[in-house]
Amino acid sequence: xxxxxxxSPIALGAMAATALAAGLAMAAVLTAGNTPLERRLLRLxxxxxxxxxxxxxxxxxxxxxxxxxxxxxARLVERLKLMSASQLESTSLKLLHAGIRAREGVAVxxxxxxxxxxxxxxxxxxLAGLPTFAGHGMASLVTFMLGGxxxxxxLPDAWIGYLGGRRRTQLRRALPDALDLLVIGAESGxxxxxxxxxxxxxxxxSWPVLAEELAMLRIEMTFLPSRRDALLNFSLRVDVPxxxxxxxxxxxxxxxxxxxxxxxxxxxxxxxxxRLLLAETKAARLPAIMTVxxxxxxxxxxxxxxxxxxxxxxRKAL
Numbered sequence: 001x002x003x004x005x006x007x008s009p010i011a012l013g014a015m016a017a018t019a020l021a022a023g024l025a026m027a028a029v030l031t032a033g034n035t036p037l038e039r040r041l042l043r044l045x046x047x048x049x050x051x052x053x054x055x056x057x058x059x060x061x062x063x064x065x066x067x068x069x070x071x072x073x074a075r076l077v078e079r080l081k082l083m084s085a086s087q088l089e090s091t092s093l094k095l096l097h098a099g100i101r102a103r104e105g106v107a108v109x110x111x112x113x114x115x116x117x118x119x120x121x122x123x124x125x126x127l128a129g130l131p132t133f134a135g136h137g138m139a140s141l142v143t144f145m146l147g148g149x150x151x152x153x154x155l156p157d158a159w160i161g162y163l164g165g166r167r168r169t170q171l172r173r174a175l176p177d178a179l180d181l182l183v184i185g186a187e188s189g190x191x192x193x194x195x196x197x198x199x200x201x202x203x204x205x206s207w208p209v210l211a212e213e214l215a216m217l218r219i220e221m222t223f224l225p226s227r228r229d230a231l232l233n234f235s236l237r238v239d240v241p242x243x244x245x246x247x248x249x250x251x252x253x254x255x256x257x258x259x260x261x262x263x264x265x266x267x268x269x270x271x272x273x274x275r276l277l278l279a280e281t282k283a284a285r286l287p288a289i290m291t292v293x294x295x296x297x298x299x300x301x302x303x304x305x306x307x308x309x310x311x312x313x314x315r316k317a318l
Contacts, residue, residue, distance in 0.1 A: 120152020
């Protein structure tokens with residue numbers, strides 16, 4: 001047995017460093033489940049269990065949600081009649097396209113829009129009270145208040161539209177990669193739900209938005225009566241033409257028994273061609289777009305560099 005007193009300080013330091021490194025490695029292994037990827041997967045699994053437990057509860061088909069089960073904010077929106085039935089449906093669809101799936105999201109959006117209208121009107125009232133605009137009378141006050149209220153009511157819609165547009169762009173870019181992985185899964189003999197689960201886990205880092213949608217599609221396939229309903233819900237949530245084409249292909253393959261891998265491979269090639277054509281279109285528009293900056297910034301500088309010395313020499317000669 002080695003006597004610690006016989007070891008040099010360097011050897012003791014090396015042993016302590018090795019023990020510290022081993023402890024840090026063990027702590028990293030034990031806390032590996034707290035990464036953002038693992039937390040996202042855990043949330044999807046919790047949603048899966050919650051939806052399965054809700055689907056197993058036997059309830060009449062004609063049952064409606066009672067007033068006591070609605071959130072307070074939703075009851076407030078219903079009592080104040082802030083939105084009509086068509087507006088509620090369109091707003092819920094916009095929120096769904098923006099990636100907001102909260103049950104009380106429509107109620108929160110309605111209250112935020114109402115608050116924005118009121119605050120915008122108050123901001124217009126305060127702006128009209130400034131010394132610069134104070135002498136314009138009642139017409140100026142009403143104009144500023146109406147303009148502020150209109151701007152405040154439009155800001156939530158603009159923000160939701162921005163989120164939806166950014167999300168659609170990410171989904172459109174991620175679909176070809178997802179289709180390639182689905183083709184590999186289908187050719188390897190995996191079922192569709194297994195392929196979706198595997199692809200969702202593979203895309204969780206690079207394309208998390210599409211990964212969540214595919215995971216939700218896999219979850220819905222486990223408790224909905226038919227795959228058709230789950231696929232239609234997926235196309236409704238994604239709201240991308242390419243996704244609707246994928247859903248149509250899957251439905252036709254399931255109905256007529258055609259090869260899903262071949263159909264998805266053709267779709268993936270078409271989507272990549274579309275992306276290439278879009279890039280070529282943007283590249284073709286570049287000369288026309290660069291004309292204005294060229295005239296405003298580069299051409300004056302070039303003229304100064306070329307004609308400046310000649311002008312200075314001509315002025316000295318006079």
